[in-house]
Amino acid sequence: MTKEKQVINPWEVSGKIDYNKLIREFGVTPLKNIPEFEKEILFRRRFIFAHRDIQRVLDAVKNKKKFVMMTGLMPTGKFHLGHMLVAMQMVFYQKLGAKIYIAVADIEAYNARGQSLEESRKIALEYYIPNYIALGLKPENCEIYFQSERSKDSKKSNAYYRLQNLLARHVTFNEFKAVYGEISPGKMLSGLLQTADMLHPQLKEFEGPCPVIVPVGIDQDPHLRLARDISQRIKPPFIQLVSTYNIFLPGLKGGKMSASDPTSYISPTDSPKEIQNKINKYAFSGGQPTLEEHRKKGGNPDVDVSFQYLRLFEEDDKELENIYNRYKSGELLTGELKKIAIDKISKFLIEHQKRLKSISQKDIDKYLK
Numbered sequence: 001m002t003k004e005k006q007v008i009n010p011w012e013v014s015g016k017i018d019y020n021k022l023i024r025e026f027g028v029t030p031l032k033n034i035p036e037f038e039k040e041i042l043f044r045r046r047f048i049f050a051h052r053d054i055q056r057v058l059d060a061v062k063n064k065k066k067f068v069m070m071t072g073l074m075p076t077g078k079f080h081l082g083h084m085l086v087a088m089q090m091v092f093y094q095k096l097g098a099k100i101y102i103a104v105a106d107i108e109a110y111n112a113r114g115q116s117l118e119e120s121r122k123i124a125l126e127y128y129i130p131n132y133i134a135l136g137l138k139p140e141n142c143e144i145y146f147q148s149e150r151s152k153d154s155k156k157s158n159a160y161y162r163l164q165n166l167l168a169r170h171v172t173f174n175e176f177k178a179v180y181g182e183i184s185p186g187k188m189l190s191g192l193l194q195t196a197d198m199l200h201p202q203l204k205e206f207e208g209p210c211p212v213i214v215p216v217g218i219d220q221d222p223h224l225r226l227a228r229d230i231s232q233r234i235k236p237p238f239i240q241l242v243s244t245y246n247i248f249l250p251g252l253k254g255g256k257m258s259a260s261d262p263t264s265y266i267s268p269t270d271s272p273k274e275i276q277n278k279i280n281k282y283a284f285s286g287g288q289p290t291l292e293e294h295r296k297k298g299g300n301p302d303v304d305v306s307f308q309y310l311r312l313f314e315e316d317d318k319e320l321e322n323i324y325n326r327y328k329s330g331e332l333l334t335g336e337l338k339k340i341a342i343d344k345i346s347k348f349l350i351e352h353q354k355r356l357k358s359i360s361q362k363d364i365d366k367y368l369k
Contacts, residue, residue: 017256019218019247023050026221028245036061040092042246045311047085048215050245052224056211057242061096067211068201069093072103072194075123076113077259079131081266081309081345082249089215089246091136099207100142102132103197107147111186117148129364131268134355139366147193151369159205164196170233171226179222195227202238213242221245249312250305252282266309269353272346279306279338279345286327287334298330299337306334306341313344 006016023030028050036058037043060067071086094100106120129144145151150160176183176191198214201207214224224243231238251257251264258264263282266275286304288294301307301324314320323340326332 017248019049022218026218026225028052028218028221028243031244034058040088041312041315042085042088042092044317046247047249047312048089048244048246050218052228052243053240054213054242054244056239057213060211064097065210066207067098067213068101068207069098069213069215070101070103070198070201071215072105072197073124073128074105074109075120075128076109076115077123078262078265078267079127080257080259081268081312082251082257083128083131084135084268084312085246085249086215086217087132087135087137089244090132093213093215094138094141098141098213099201100137101197101201102142102144104128104144104146105190105194107193108190111184111190117146121146125361125364129367130356130359131352133359133363133367134268134352137367139363142367143369144367145369147197156205159203160196160200163200163203164192166234167192167195167199167230170230175226175229179226191223191226194223195230198224198227198241199231199238209239211239211242213244215244215246217248218245219248250284250308252278252284252305254284254303254305266345268349268356270349272342272350275346275349276342279342283338283341285334285338287337288330291333294333295330299327299332299334301327301337304334304337306338309341310337310344313341313348 006018006021022028029052031043031046031049031051031054034043034054042048057067059065069090071090073083090100090102104120104124106115106117106124109115109120110117124146149157151157171192173183173188176188180187180191198212201212202209216224221243224241228241231241248256251261252266253264255264263278266278270278283305284303286300286302286307288297288299304327307324307327310320310323314323323332323337327337
Protein backbone atom coordinates (compact mmCIF):
# COMPACT_ATOMS: atom_id res chain seq x y z
CA MET A 1 0.00 0.00 0.00
CA THR A 2 1.38 3.43 -0.96
CA LYS A 3 1.82 5.75 1.98
CA GLU A 4 -0.25 8.91 1.55
CA LYS A 5 2.02 11.94 1.41
CA GLN A 6 1.53 14.56 4.11
CA VAL A 7 0.87 18.03 2.64
CA ILE A 8 0.52 20.96 5.06
CA ASN A 9 0.37 24.55 3.83
CA PRO A 10 -2.04 27.51 4.14
CA TRP A 11 -4.10 26.35 1.15
CA GLU A 12 -4.01 22.55 1.42
CA VAL A 13 -4.00 19.93 4.18
CA SER A 14 -3.91 16.28 3.10
CA GLY A 15 -2.43 12.94 4.07
CA LYS A 16 -1.95 11.46 7.53
CA ILE A 17 -1.01 14.25 9.94
CA ASP A 18 2.03 13.51 12.14
CA TYR A 19 2.20 16.30 14.73
CA ASN A 20 5.56 15.21 16.15
CA LYS A 21 7.03 15.36 12.65
CA LEU A 22 5.50 18.83 12.11
CA ILE A 23 7.03 20.08 15.38
CA ARG A 24 10.45 19.05 14.09
CA GLU A 25 9.95 20.31 10.53
CA PHE A 26 8.43 23.68 11.47
CA GLY A 27 10.76 24.30 14.42
CA VAL A 28 7.99 25.01 16.94
CA THR A 29 8.25 24.16 20.65
CA PRO A 30 6.05 21.45 22.22
CA LEU A 31 3.61 23.02 24.68
CA LYS A 32 4.20 21.93 28.25
CA ASN A 33 1.78 22.11 31.14
CA ILE A 34 0.67 25.69 31.91
CA PRO A 35 -1.02 25.55 35.36
CA GLU A 36 -2.81 28.90 34.87
CA PHE A 37 -4.40 27.67 31.63
CA GLU A 38 -5.43 24.15 32.70
CA LYS A 39 -9.07 25.14 33.34
CA GLU A 40 -9.42 25.69 29.59
CA ILE A 41 -10.15 22.33 27.97
CA LEU A 42 -8.11 23.12 24.84
CA PHE A 43 -4.93 23.41 26.92
CA ARG A 44 -5.76 20.69 29.42
CA ARG A 45 -6.37 18.09 26.72
CA ARG A 46 -3.57 19.28 24.43
CA PHE A 47 -5.69 20.43 21.53
CA ILE A 48 -3.07 23.19 21.59
CA PHE A 49 0.18 21.27 21.21
CA ALA A 50 2.97 23.71 20.32
CA HIS A 51 4.01 27.36 20.51
CA ARG A 52 6.58 30.02 19.83
CA ASP A 53 7.49 32.43 22.67
CA ILE A 54 4.31 31.98 24.72
CA GLN A 55 6.17 33.19 27.84
CA ARG A 56 5.64 36.79 26.65
CA VAL A 57 1.88 36.37 27.02
CA LEU A 58 2.14 34.45 30.29
CA ASP A 59 4.17 37.35 31.71
CA ALA A 60 1.59 39.88 30.44
CA VAL A 61 -1.25 37.92 32.06
CA LYS A 62 0.65 37.52 35.33
CA ASN A 63 1.57 41.22 35.51
CA LYS A 64 -1.80 42.43 34.18
CA LYS A 65 -0.12 44.12 31.21
CA LYS A 66 -1.73 44.90 27.87
CA PHE A 67 -1.64 42.21 25.18
CA VAL A 68 -3.49 41.38 21.97
CA MET A 69 -4.86 38.15 20.55
CA MET A 70 -4.91 38.45 16.76
CA THR A 71 -6.48 35.92 14.41
CA GLY A 72 -8.23 35.71 11.09
CA LEU A 73 -10.93 33.79 9.29
CA MET A 74 -11.04 32.54 5.71
CA PRO A 75 -14.66 33.16 4.63
CA THR A 76 -14.92 30.45 1.99
CA GLY A 77 -17.41 27.99 3.47
CA LYS A 78 -19.75 27.21 6.33
CA PHE A 79 -18.61 27.57 9.93
CA HIS A 80 -18.08 24.09 11.41
CA LEU A 81 -16.87 22.46 14.63
CA GLY A 82 -13.24 22.64 13.48
CA HIS A 83 -13.46 26.44 13.49
CA MET A 84 -14.57 26.33 17.12
CA LEU A 85 -11.02 25.63 18.30
CA VAL A 86 -9.83 29.15 17.44
CA ALA A 87 -13.16 30.74 18.42
CA MET A 88 -12.91 29.19 21.89
CA GLN A 89 -9.41 30.67 22.22
CA MET A 90 -10.77 34.13 21.34
CA VAL A 91 -13.19 33.88 24.25
CA PHE A 92 -10.51 32.45 26.56
CA TYR A 93 -7.97 35.22 25.90
CA GLN A 94 -10.61 37.94 26.03
CA LYS A 95 -11.51 36.77 29.55
CA LEU A 96 -7.81 37.00 30.44
CA GLY A 97 -7.83 40.67 29.42
CA ALA A 98 -6.64 40.54 25.80
CA LYS A 99 -7.80 42.95 23.14
CA ILE A 100 -9.14 40.75 20.31
CA TYR A 101 -8.38 41.54 16.65
CA ILE A 102 -10.05 39.38 13.97
CA ALA A 103 -9.29 39.87 10.27
CA VAL A 104 -11.76 38.64 7.67
CA ALA A 105 -9.35 37.50 4.93
CA ASP A 106 -11.48 38.61 1.98
CA ILE A 107 -8.45 39.80 -0.02
CA GLU A 108 -6.71 36.46 0.48
CA ALA A 109 -9.93 34.63 -0.50
CA TYR A 110 -10.03 36.72 -3.68
CA ASN A 111 -6.36 36.12 -4.57
CA ALA A 112 -6.03 32.47 -3.51
CA ARG A 113 -9.56 31.14 -4.11
CA GLY A 114 -11.04 33.53 -6.69
CA GLN A 115 -13.97 34.42 -4.42
CA SER A 116 -15.58 37.86 -4.71
CA LEU A 117 -15.34 40.39 -1.86
CA GLU A 118 -19.13 40.49 -1.71
CA GLU A 119 -19.41 36.73 -1.22
CA SER A 120 -16.73 36.79 1.48
CA ARG A 121 -18.56 39.54 3.33
CA LYS A 122 -21.85 37.66 3.15
CA ILE A 123 -20.31 34.43 4.51
CA ALA A 124 -18.49 36.22 7.35
CA LEU A 125 -21.62 38.11 8.46
CA GLU A 126 -24.01 35.15 8.14
CA TYR A 127 -21.92 32.24 9.41
CA TYR A 128 -18.74 33.20 11.24
CA ILE A 129 -19.33 36.31 13.33
CA PRO A 130 -22.74 35.17 14.74
CA ASN A 131 -21.12 31.89 15.85
CA TYR A 132 -18.29 33.76 17.57
CA ILE A 133 -20.88 35.81 19.46
CA ALA A 134 -22.93 32.72 20.39
CA LEU A 135 -19.76 31.06 21.72
CA GLY A 136 -19.25 33.98 24.11
CA LEU A 137 -17.14 36.64 22.35
CA LYS A 138 -17.99 40.11 23.72
CA PRO A 139 -18.03 43.38 21.70
CA GLU A 140 -15.99 45.20 24.33
CA ASN A 141 -12.26 45.01 23.65
CA CYS A 142 -12.84 43.38 20.24
CA GLU A 143 -12.32 44.54 16.64
CA ILE A 144 -13.48 42.54 13.62
CA TYR A 145 -12.52 44.01 10.25
CA PHE A 146 -12.24 43.14 6.56
CA GLN A 147 -8.83 43.20 4.85
CA SER A 148 -10.42 45.18 2.01
CA GLU A 149 -11.75 47.84 4.39
CA ARG A 150 -9.67 48.11 7.57
CA SER A 151 -11.41 51.00 9.31
CA LYS A 152 -13.69 53.98 8.81
CA ASP A 153 -11.09 55.90 10.85
CA SER A 154 -8.77 57.16 8.09
CA LYS A 155 -5.70 57.38 10.36
CA LYS A 156 -6.07 53.74 11.36
CA SER A 157 -6.82 52.57 7.83
CA ASN A 158 -3.89 54.51 6.35
CA ALA A 159 -1.50 53.12 8.98
CA TYR A 160 -2.57 49.53 8.21
CA TYR A 161 -2.16 49.76 4.41
CA ARG A 162 1.02 51.85 4.74
CA LEU A 163 2.52 49.09 6.89
CA GLN A 164 1.77 46.48 4.19
CA ASN A 165 3.71 48.53 1.66
CA LEU A 166 6.61 49.28 3.99
CA LEU A 167 6.95 45.56 4.78
CA ALA A 168 7.46 44.76 1.08
CA ARG A 169 10.97 46.23 1.23
CA HIS A 170 12.07 43.70 3.85
CA VAL A 171 11.36 40.43 2.05
CA THR A 172 12.62 38.88 -1.19
CA PHE A 173 10.92 36.82 -3.87
CA ASN A 174 13.11 33.85 -2.96
CA GLU A 175 11.95 34.03 0.65
CA PHE A 176 8.33 33.99 -0.47
CA LYS A 177 9.07 30.96 -2.62
CA ALA A 178 10.87 29.18 0.24
CA VAL A 179 7.95 29.78 2.60
CA TYR A 180 5.01 29.19 0.25
CA GLY A 181 6.37 27.08 -2.58
CA GLU A 182 4.42 27.97 -5.72
CA ILE A 183 3.87 31.73 -5.53
CA SER A 184 1.92 34.29 -7.57
CA PRO A 185 1.83 38.10 -7.24
CA GLY A 186 -1.61 37.80 -5.62
CA LYS A 187 -0.34 35.36 -3.01
CA MET A 188 2.65 37.61 -2.34
CA LEU A 189 0.34 40.55 -1.70
CA SER A 190 -1.83 38.35 0.53
CA GLY A 191 1.24 37.26 2.48
CA LEU A 192 2.25 40.88 3.09
CA LEU A 193 -1.30 41.78 4.11
CA GLN A 194 -1.38 38.82 6.53
CA THR A 195 1.88 40.13 8.02
CA ALA A 196 0.32 43.58 8.36
CA ASP A 197 -2.69 41.94 10.06
CA MET A 198 -0.45 40.35 12.67
CA LEU A 199 1.82 43.34 13.28
CA HIS A 200 -0.45 46.37 12.99
CA PRO A 201 -1.96 46.10 16.52
CA GLN A 202 1.47 47.32 17.74
CA LEU A 203 1.27 50.56 15.72
CA LYS A 204 0.68 53.78 17.69
CA GLU A 205 -2.64 54.26 15.86
CA PHE A 206 -3.86 51.02 17.48
CA GLU A 207 -2.55 49.53 20.77
CA GLY A 208 1.12 50.52 20.61
CA PRO A 209 3.98 48.10 21.40
CA CYS A 210 2.69 45.04 23.28
CA PRO A 211 2.78 41.23 22.99
CA VAL A 212 0.54 39.83 20.23
CA ILE A 213 -0.46 36.16 20.30
CA VAL A 214 -1.67 34.50 17.10
CA PRO A 215 -3.41 31.13 17.65
CA VAL A 216 -3.57 29.08 14.43
CA GLY A 217 -3.68 25.64 12.95
CA ILE A 218 -0.19 24.44 12.06
CA ASP A 219 -1.04 24.83 8.34
CA GLN A 220 -0.94 28.62 8.82
CA ASP A 221 2.60 28.62 10.22
CA PRO A 222 4.22 29.82 6.94
CA HIS A 223 2.40 33.15 7.46
CA LEU A 224 3.83 33.29 11.00
CA ARG A 225 7.37 32.48 9.92
CA LEU A 226 7.31 35.20 7.30
CA ALA A 227 5.81 37.77 9.68
CA ARG A 228 8.25 36.95 12.48
CA ASP A 229 11.24 37.34 10.14
CA ILE A 230 10.07 40.62 8.59
CA SER A 231 9.08 42.09 11.97
CA GLN A 232 12.71 42.07 13.12
CA ARG A 233 14.12 43.66 9.95
CA ILE A 234 11.96 46.77 9.89
CA LYS A 235 13.15 49.70 12.03
CA PRO A 236 12.31 49.94 14.81
CA PRO A 237 11.56 46.19 15.13
CA PHE A 238 8.23 45.02 16.47
CA ILE A 239 7.89 42.98 19.65
CA GLN A 240 8.28 39.43 18.33
CA LEU A 241 4.98 37.67 17.62
CA VAL A 242 3.80 34.86 19.88
CA SER A 243 2.04 31.90 18.26
CA THR A 244 0.27 28.76 19.39
CA TYR A 245 -0.74 25.77 17.27
CA ASN A 246 -3.84 23.67 17.65
CA ILE A 247 -4.47 20.22 16.21
CA PHE A 248 -7.06 19.82 13.48
CA LEU A 249 -10.37 18.53 14.77
CA PRO A 250 -10.77 15.50 12.48
CA GLY A 251 -13.40 15.39 9.81
CA LEU A 252 -16.09 12.74 10.13
CA LYS A 253 -14.24 10.47 7.69
CA GLY A 254 -10.81 11.35 9.12
CA GLY A 255 -8.33 14.02 7.97
CA LYS A 256 -9.09 17.72 8.35
CA MET A 257 -12.69 18.99 8.28
CA SER A 258 -13.39 20.59 4.91
CA ALA A 259 -16.01 23.31 4.55
CA SER A 260 -16.40 22.25 0.90
CA ASP A 261 -17.51 18.71 1.87
CA PRO A 262 -20.73 18.64 3.99
CA THR A 263 -20.18 14.94 4.78
CA SER A 264 -16.85 15.77 6.49
CA TYR A 265 -18.12 18.17 9.14
CA ILE A 266 -20.80 18.99 11.69
CA SER A 267 -22.15 22.53 11.48
CA PRO A 268 -23.37 24.40 14.59
CA THR A 269 -26.72 24.78 12.80
CA ASP A 270 -27.20 21.02 12.26
CA SER A 271 -30.25 19.54 13.97
CA PRO A 272 -29.96 16.58 16.40
CA LYS A 273 -31.32 14.36 13.60
CA GLU A 274 -28.67 15.60 11.15
CA ILE A 275 -25.93 15.09 13.75
CA GLN A 276 -27.19 11.54 14.37
CA ASN A 277 -27.26 10.73 10.66
CA LYS A 278 -23.80 12.19 9.98
CA ILE A 279 -22.07 10.44 12.87
CA ASN A 280 -23.79 7.09 12.32
CA LYS A 281 -23.17 7.14 8.56
CA TYR A 282 -19.78 8.85 8.18
CA ALA A 283 -17.84 8.93 11.48
CA PHE A 284 -14.65 6.87 11.18
CA SER A 285 -14.63 4.10 13.76
CA GLY A 286 -11.81 2.66 15.82
CA GLY A 287 -13.83 -0.48 16.46
CA GLN A 288 -13.16 -4.02 15.21
CA PRO A 289 -14.90 -5.51 12.14
CA THR A 290 -17.08 -7.91 14.19
CA LEU A 291 -18.73 -7.86 17.61
CA GLU A 292 -16.74 -10.90 18.67
CA GLU A 293 -13.42 -9.32 17.69
CA HIS A 294 -14.34 -6.04 19.36
CA ARG A 295 -15.17 -7.76 22.65
CA LYS A 296 -11.89 -9.66 22.45
CA LYS A 297 -9.45 -7.01 21.14
CA GLY A 298 -11.21 -3.76 22.06
CA GLY A 299 -11.46 -0.55 20.05
CA ASN A 300 -8.93 2.19 19.36
CA PRO A 301 -10.25 5.48 20.79
CA ASP A 302 -7.17 7.35 19.56
CA VAL A 303 -8.35 7.08 15.94
CA ASP A 304 -12.10 6.92 16.58
CA VAL A 305 -13.68 10.20 15.41
CA SER A 306 -16.60 10.01 17.86
CA PHE A 307 -14.17 9.79 20.77
CA GLN A 308 -12.10 12.68 19.39
CA TYR A 309 -15.25 14.84 19.41
CA LEU A 310 -15.99 13.76 22.98
CA ARG A 311 -12.59 15.15 23.98
CA LEU A 312 -14.05 18.56 23.12
CA PHE A 313 -17.60 18.11 24.39
CA GLU A 314 -17.31 15.89 27.50
CA GLU A 315 -16.14 18.30 30.20
CA ASP A 316 -15.69 15.71 32.97
CA ASP A 317 -12.13 14.33 32.78
CA LYS A 318 -12.95 11.22 34.81
CA GLU A 319 -15.95 10.37 32.64
CA LEU A 320 -13.88 10.85 29.47
CA GLU A 321 -11.20 8.52 30.86
CA ASN A 322 -13.89 5.99 31.78
CA ILE A 323 -15.27 6.03 28.21
CA TYR A 324 -11.73 5.69 26.82
CA ASN A 325 -10.97 2.64 28.96
CA ARG A 326 -14.32 0.94 28.34
CA TYR A 327 -13.98 1.34 24.58
CA LYS A 328 -10.37 0.19 24.57
CA SER A 329 -11.26 -2.91 26.61
CA GLY A 330 -14.12 -3.85 24.26
CA GLU A 331 -16.82 -3.31 26.90
CA LEU A 332 -18.20 -0.28 25.02
CA LEU A 333 -19.28 -0.90 21.42
CA THR A 334 -18.83 1.51 18.50
CA GLY A 335 -22.57 2.15 18.24
CA GLU A 336 -22.73 2.96 21.94
CA LEU A 337 -19.78 5.32 21.69
CA LYS A 338 -21.39 7.08 18.73
CA LYS A 339 -24.62 7.53 20.72
CA ILE A 340 -22.72 9.16 23.59
CA ALA A 341 -21.07 11.56 21.13
CA ILE A 342 -24.37 12.32 19.37
CA ASP A 343 -26.08 13.12 22.68
CA LYS A 344 -23.25 15.35 23.94
CA ILE A 345 -22.88 17.33 20.70
CA SER A 346 -26.67 17.68 20.26
CA LYS A 347 -27.10 19.00 23.81
CA PHE A 348 -24.39 21.61 23.28
CA LEU A 349 -25.67 22.72 19.87
CA ILE A 350 -29.31 23.02 20.94
CA GLU A 351 -28.24 25.69 23.46
CA HIS A 352 -25.84 27.25 20.94
CA GLN A 353 -28.62 27.55 18.36
CA LYS A 354 -30.87 29.31 20.87
CA ARG A 355 -28.16 31.94 21.32
CA LEU A 356 -27.67 32.20 17.53
CA LYS A 357 -31.36 32.96 16.98
CA SER A 358 -31.22 35.90 19.38
CA ILE A 359 -28.34 37.63 17.51
CA SER A 360 -29.37 40.54 15.27
CA GLN A 361 -27.47 42.56 12.66
CA LYS A 362 -27.38 45.37 15.23
CA ASP A 363 -25.51 43.03 17.59
CA ILE A 364 -23.02 42.08 14.83
CA ASP A 365 -22.38 45.74 13.97
CA LYS A 366 -21.00 46.32 17.49
CA TYR A 367 -18.01 44.13 16.60
CA LEU A 368 -17.16 45.72 13.23
CA LYS A 369 -14.61 48.47 13.77
